[in-house]
Amino acid sequence: MSRQAFSALALIRRGLSGHLGWQKQWRKAEPKGAYDAVIVGGGGHGLGAAYYLAKEHGLTNIAVLEKGWIGGGNTGRNTTIIRSNYLFNESAALYDHSVKLWETLSQELNYNVMFSPRGVMMLAHTVHDIQVFKRHVHANRCNGVDNEWLEPEQAKEFCPPLNIGDNIRYPVLGAALQRRGGTARHDAVAWGYARAADALGVDIIENCEVTGIQRDAGGAVEALETSRGLIRTRKVGVSAAGNTSVVLSLAGVRLPLESYPLQALVSEPIKPIFPCVVMSNTIHAYISQSDKGELVIGAGTDAYTSYTQRGALHINTHTLDAICELFPNFRRMRMLRNWGGIVDVTPDRSPIIAKTPVRGLYVNCGWGTGGFKATPGSAHVFAWTIARDEPHPINAPFTIERFRDGYLIDEAAAAAVAH
Amino acid sequence: MLLIVCPYCGKRPEIEFTYGGQAHLARPVRPAELDDQSWTDFLYMRTNTKGVYAERWRHARGCGRFFNAVRDTTTDHFLCFYKTGESQPTPPAAAARAPAENPK
Numbered sequence: 001m002s003r004q005a006f007s008a009l010a011l012i013r014r015g016l017s018g019h020l021g022w023q024k025q026w027r028k029a030e031p032k033g034a035y036d037a038v039i040v041g042g043g044g045h046g047l048g049a050a051y052y053l054a055k056e057h058g059l060t061n062i063a064v065l066e067k068g069w070i071g072g073g074n075t076g077r078n079t080t081i082i083r084s085n086y087l088f089n090e091s092a093a094l095y096d097h098s099v100k101l102w103e104t105l106s107q108e109l110n111y112n113v114m115f116s117p118r119g120v121m122m123l124a125h126t127v128h129d130i131q132v133f134k135r136h137v138h139a140n141r142c143n144g145v146d147n148e149w150l151e152p153e154q155a156k157e158f159c160p161p162l163n164i165g166d167n168i169r170y171p172v173l174g175a176a177l178q179r180r181g182g183t184a185r186h187d188a189v190a191w192g193y194a195r196a197a198d199a200l201g202v203d204i205i206e207n208c209e210v211t212g213i214q215r216d217a218g219g220a221v222e223a224l225e226t227s228r229g230l231i232r233t234r235k236v237g238v239s240a241a242g243n244t245s246v247v248l249s250l251a252g253v254r255l256p257l258e259s260y261p262l263q264a265l266v267s268e269p270i271k272p273i274f275p276c277v278v279m280s281n282t283i284h285a286y287i288s289q290s291d292k293g294e295l296v297i298g299a300g301t302d303a304y305t306s307y308t309q310r311g312a313l314h315i316n317t318h319t320l321d322a323i324c325e326l327f328p329n330f331r332r333m334r335m336l337r338n339w340g341g342i343v344d345v346t347p348d349r350s351p352i353i354a355k356t357p358v359r360g361l362y363v364n365c366g367w368g369t370g371g372f373k374a375t376p377g378s379a380h381v382f383a384w385t386i387a388r389d390e391p392h393p394i395n396a397p398f399t400i401e402r403f404r405d406g407y408l409i410d411e412a413a414a415a416a417v418a419h
Numbered sequence: 420m421l422l423i424v425c426p427y428c429g430k431r432p433e434i435e436f437t438y439g440g441q442a443h444l445a446r447p448v449r450p451a452e453l454d455d456q457s458w459t460d461f462l463y464m465r466t467n468t469k470g471v472y473a474e475r476w477r478h479a480r481g482c483g484r485f486f487n488a489v490r491d492t493t494t495d496h497f498l499c500f501y502k503t504g505e506s507q508p509t510p511p512a513a514a515a516r517a518p519a520e521n522p523k
Contacts (some may be wrong), residue, residue, distance in 0.1 A: 245467035256463035258440070260493075303438040304421070306467045306492050312420040314434055347463050404459040 003199045006108050007369030013319060023190060037235035040210050040247055042066025043075040044186070045364055045371065047193035047204070047238035048379025049386065053198035056380075057387035062202050064194075065226060067209035071190030072327045073219040074241050077309075077341035078372040079264050079298040081277050083120040083181035083246050085140050085147045090397040090409045091350060092143035098377025099180055105376055113184045113293065121150070121159060122179030123280040123326070125170035133176040140178075150175045150240040159276050168325040170283050182245050183277060183288055185298075189375055215359070221251070221360035225247035237362045237386045241378055242307065242342025244365035246362065250333050250369045251358045255365065256403050257344045259275060261311035262369050265319075265338035267330070269293030278326070285322035294336065297323060301343065301369060311340045343368050349412035353395040361401075362386050363400075381411050424500045425478045426486050439475030441464045441465050443507065469493060473507050 004010065004023050014022060037053060039046045053059040064070075082102055084095035100116050101108075101411035133149065134160050140147035152164040154258045155175040164172045198300045205228070212225030213236070223232045240247045242259040273368075274289035286298040299319040303313040316338050324331045346352060351374070354366045364382040367374060381392040401410060420434040447453050447461060466472070472492050477485045487506065490499040499508050 133454070211510050243469070246469050253465075254460075254464045257460075258465050259469075303433070304474070304490075304495075305435075305440075305467065305472070306495055308493065308495050312433060314420055344467075403463045404455050 003195075006112070014326065020207060025195040026204055028196075029063070029096045029203035029205050030316065031063065031208060031226065031231055032203065034232035035061055035203075036060045036233065037237065038231060039237045039239060040224075041073075041239040041241065042190075042194075042204065042206065042240060043073050043239065043245075044071065044189045044375040045075075045367075045378050045382065046237070047071075047190055047197055048366065048375055049237055049239060049382045050202045050204075051129050051193045051197040051200070051385035053387055054197055054202050055254060056072050057383060059387060060201040061167055061237050063231070064197070065208045065224070065231075066204070066206045067227075069206050070194055070204060071187055072197050072345065074341040075186055075190045075375075077185055077264065077339055079122060079288070079296050080183040080186045080372060081181070081186060081279070081298075081370075082117075083178050083277075083286065084145050084373070085120070085122070085136055085176065085178045085181070087139050087144050087412055088411065089143060092140065092145050094351075094377060094381070094396050094398070095374055096145050097380070098374045102184060102379060103180075103375035105184075105189075105192070109196045111195060112280060113183065113187060115184040117180050117182040118178045119158065119177055119276040120286075121155060121175045121177045121278050122277055123155070123172050123282070123283040124174045124176070125280065127173075127400060130283055131193060133174070133331075134375060135175055145178070146180050147176055147178050150168055156304055159274070159278055161274060161329055162278065163326055163328055167345040168294055170325075172326070181277065181386070183290075184364075184384075185291070186372060189290055189372075191378070191398070210247055210250065213247075213358075215251065215358065219359060221358060222288065226285055228300045234360050235362070235386055236360060237364065237382060239364045241365065241367065241371065242344050244344050244363065248295070248356070248361075251356070251361055253356045253358055253361065253363075255352065255400065256347050257362070257366055258305050259307060259339040259344050260304070261298040261306050261308065262301045262343045263311045263315055263338055263340045265297050265299065266290070266294040266336050267297070268335045268336050270295070270333070273408050280322060280326065282320040284324070285319050285326065286321060287327070295330065295333070296306040297335075299338075301345070302340075307342055313338075314383065341370070346384065347371070347412075348408040348410045349380070350409035351398055352400055353384065353385065354379060354399045355389070362409045384403035421495065421497070423476060425476075425481060426482075426500050426502045427516060428469045428478060428515055431481060433479070435478060435480040437477045438480040441475055442473040443473045444464070468501070471498065475503075
């Protein structure tokens with residue numbers, strides 16, 4: 001189908017004519033009886049996988065099923081931080097694959113995802129932090145990932161609101177800076193992938209919950225039972241974040257996942273004051289400023305597993321304690337709203353992008369507290385895995401079997417991830 | 420914040436407790452005889468239930484003891500609390516006790 005392309009000229013022309021005549025960004029598709037492949041979960045990872053299946057693997061008779069509305073889960077609930085400064089080779093390859101795709105994603109999709117490589121600075125507050133971050137800097141360089149060590153004064157220069165004085169409980173002793181890291185507009189990622197996939201013929205079906213997975217005599221996937229009828233397909237890619245355990249249990253597949261609430265909050269909007277992303281794992285805070293002007297602040301996971309998409313206030317106040325110490329000039333700001341999403345956490349805090357023991361069933365899960373940054377890369381290699389029935393070299397280590405075989409990718413112990 | 424009823428100390432706020440994950444995971448009796456898949460199941464696989472879930476809590480900033488609770492993970496309402504070593508109360512009894520123990 002023909003698609004209006006976005007350009008400066010098109011914006012001016014539509015603007016002069018009262019913004020009438022814009023097309024819907026994607027069709028409201030009705031489920032067909034059968035597809036060549038079905039993606040379960042209409043977040044960034046799922047929509048992206050559908051886009052790459054259609055674009056790079058020629059599978060256009062496919063659908064994305066979303067039980068709510070697209071981008072309404074963790075894609076619309078995260079703090080939009082993008083970085084790739086992970087310790088291990090496997091992680092660095094996966095996350096940097098993603099950062100490279102981010103850099104050209106707006107052009108690729110003809111949709112402005114507002115990728116802003118403004119720099120991600122991770123603060124060190126203890127001697128252990130300094131040692132770990134310097135180790136990260138060296139490991140990253142070996143993997144071709146940019147990361148550099150800053151002394152406190154350099155950190156202050158990069159982020160002027162930062163308090164590097166010794167009047168706080170855990171003074172800033174230095175920082176690791178990834179200049180290629182930054183943020184993007186989370187909703188635009190879902191919408192951009194949806195629009196681009198739709199243009200290639202992908203059906204995006206909202207309000208359609210998977211309630212059963214039918215298998216043939218050989219055990220392979222045959223059809224999906226959904227709240228909107230039976231859909232026949234031989235390939236199902238599940239990209240359902242916090243609900244992955246629930247969907248996979250329909251086929252009897254067990255996964256090493258636990259689902260936790262993860263909260264975030266934003267302040268009232270203010271003029272541009274905050275030039276980068278700052279993360280502190282030790283005192284548990286991360287912060288950036290959105291283009292709307294809100295300070296976007298991430299808190300930690302709640303203590304217990306839950307599917308409620310909300311958490312407790314003391315988690316947020318704990319994070320704000322740290323923010324107020326690091327950035328004393330934000331002390332009198334008011335917070336506008338907070339919310340939670342459900343994140344699926346693996347024991348080694350690395351994702352699973354793999355085939356399952358059930359033929360025709362693939363899973364992309366376990367992103368825990370940091371899945372947004374990986375959206376394009378994850379979607380790209382997941383599409384490859386589904387189309388070719390074998391993993392891309394980048395996601396080959398991220399199997400379910402690694403927990404049995406002892407090949408953990410233990411980013412949890414590496415303390416690079418905020419959780 | 421959750422209100423949690425420690426079977427030893429009574430009703431206390433969540434910040435006094437640490438979470439202990441899925442309850443009733445018995446350590447293998449003869450670990451040397453387990454194959455890799457059984458170890459994987461014991462160490463890593465969790466039901467991650469959406470619904471009624473038996474879990475462990477520890478009253479870390481109180482009596483320090485572990486105990487079990489049954490909670491609905493779709494609402495975070497507790498259905499009942501019981502001591503370690505006791506078997507999980509049957510669902511109807513648990514549901515009947517819910518209103519008294521989970522004021523919200």
